[in-house]
Amino acid sequence: MSFSILKQIGDAQKKKAVVDVRSGDTVKVTQKIKEGEKFRLQTFEGVVIRVDRKESHTARIVVRKVTSGVGVEKSYLIHSPLVEKIEITKRSKVRRNNLGYLRARSGKSARLAAKDFDRAAVNDVKVVEEPVEEVEVVETPAEEKAE
DSSP states (O other): OHHHHHHHHHHHHSOSOOOOOOTTOEEEEEEEEEETTEEEEEEEEEEEEEEEOTTSTTOEEEEEEEETTEEEEEEEETTOTTEEEEEEEEEEOOSOSOOGGGGGOOGGGGOOOEEOOOHHHHHSOOOOOOOOOOOOOOOOHHHHHHO
């Protein structure tokens, strides 16, 4: 019983529209960064080397790029309100979910074989409206005593 309540709460936290990101994709992730009282948008482009818990509200991708000869990896929660947009720019043929072996490679050996895909169709996210059931909150006697 409690599991279904937790699932409902987790599903309520999910974004309605998310791009189908896979390992080997080259993506542009636009993220909101707070500086003082203002927000700005920052874009990070790299290869997705890992996808975790794809169906969960805690779904995560790890994106890697090499800048000035130094490898940089960032981890993004897909359903986070700070992640503004994820755009797939290139799709590659890979045979595993975790591409951690790319960390040890550089140059030509780090290349992935490109695969044809319909970029417009993949990045055109369709909003799926799912009916969310109301969760009834029941106060326990401990809460009543605290008041």
